[in-house]
Amino acid sequence: MGPWMTDYFRLVTQAQGSMGILTWASLKTAVKPLIQQLFIAEADDMSDLEGFVYKAMWTRFPDEIFIMNGAQLASIMGKTQTEIETLKEILPPWIAAVGVAGRELIPEVRFEARSKDLIDIAQSFGLDLKEGVSNLSGRALYEEANSTDKGKVYWKDIYSGSHQSVFFLTQLEKTNDFLRAVREIAEDFGYPAGDIGVYIQPKHLGSSYHMEFTFPYDPLSVKQCERVQDLVEAVSVAVSDLGGYYSRPYGKWAGIQLGKDAQSFMVLKKLQKIFDPADIMNPGKLAI
Numbered sequence: 001m002g003p004w005m006t007d008y009f010r011l012v013t014q015a016q017g018s019m020g021i022l023t024w025a026s027l028k029t030a031v032k033p034l035i036q037q038l039f040i041a042e043a044d045d046m047s048d049l050e051g052f053v054y055k056a057m058w059t060r061f062p063d064e065i066f067i068m069n070g071a072q073l074a075s076i077m078g079k080t081q082t083e084i085e086t087l088k089e090i091l092p093p094w095i096a097a098v099g100v101a102g103r104e105l106i107p108e109v110r111f112e113a114r115s116k117d118l119i120d121i122a123q124s125f126g127l128d129l130k131e132g133v134s135n136l137s138g139r140a141l142y143e144e145a146n147s148t149d150k151g152k153v154y155w156k157d158i159y160s161g162s163h164q165s166v167f168f169l170t171q172l173e174k175t176n177d178f179l180r181a182v183r184e185i186a187e188d189f190g191y192p193a194g195d196i197g198v199y200i201q202p203k204h205l206g207s208s209y210h211m212e213f214t215f216p217y218d219p220l221s222v223k224q225c226e227r228v229q230d231l232v233e234a235v236s237v238a239v240s241d242l243g244g245y246y247s248r249p250y251g252k253w254a255g256i257q258l259g260k261d262a263q264s265f266m267v268l269k270k271l272q273k274i275f276d277p278a279d280i281m282n283p284g285k286l287a288i
Contacts, residue, residue, distance in 0.1 A: 016250060017282035019268075019275045030063075033101035035111045038064070038138035039118065041127040042092035046198075047176050049096045052125040054172065056098060057206035059121070061114040064099030065202060072197035072214065075159055077136065077144055084159050088194065090134050097141060098129065159195070160216035160224075164232045167212035168244035175200060175211055181238045182213055189231045191215065211244070254285075 043049050049067055056062050068076075070091040078084030098118055102111030122129035131138050156163045170178065179198065186193050197214035215231060217224040233252065240246070240256045249257035258265045273279075 016285040035102035038142040067200040069198040162219035
């Protein structure tokens with residue numbers, strides 16, 4: 001895919017269904033690994049993982065790499081609210097999970113070499129990259145994260161019954177600014193910070209990072225519903241003010257993101273008229 005096609009698809013994905021219909025796509029798949037292991041490094045503070053993640057991404061050795069806090073990890077692994085509460089008490093505050101694979105052409109050698117190098121890199125940042133933490137194995141996390149057998153309840157809704165999320169793109173060195181801001185806003189709204197799930201994943205070979213905050217709540221409680229709605233709106237504005245980029249600007253995020261650049265918004269509106277002069281594709285959505 002050439003640069004112009006990349007820009008076009010970025011344009012279409014921000015147009016809220018008002019600019020075009022994709023009728024063709026190509027799909028690339030990775031070769032199934034013969035050996036695979038998910039290693040885990042734990043930390044008391046998210047910033048302790050930054051240097052390691054940057055260096056690991058630079059080597060291009062990991063097949064998967066992501067960061068999450070204990071609340072998010074507990075929600076993935078717990079099957080009931082009680083299990084999640086128990087896991088939150090014993091899991092580390094933060095973990096970085098790193099997947100290493102060995103495919104065809106001496107898979108054992110490739111897996112062993114990359115694993116040892118990543119372990120050495122972790123140690124250079126004062127971290128221990130291990131096969132598991134707190135009685136949780138990397139293999140169990142990998143299997144649970146990739147499992148399609150979750151029953152009728154979405155895993156983010158097991159803890160409280162429902163949830164809302166705020167997700168955006170940023171740089172890894174800026175994530176602590178968002179963490180502080182969200183904690184302060186949650187405190188102002190009386191929302192328990194320990195219930196907030198946080199997930200961070202590199203995008204485009206680490207040139208940007210997907211950051212996501214998950215806010216569980218009881219959908220049967222009017223008070224909790226209103227509080228989380230107000231909380232998410234406040235967090236959404238704060239994230240934008242701190243430089244977070246909503247790459248999927250739907251709903252209120254459309255006004256927040258597109259409202260930051262009037263000139264770009266006018267260009268989008270003009271292009272929308274070119275691609276859809278009759279205004280039949282999701283009319284009225286590309287608006288502030």
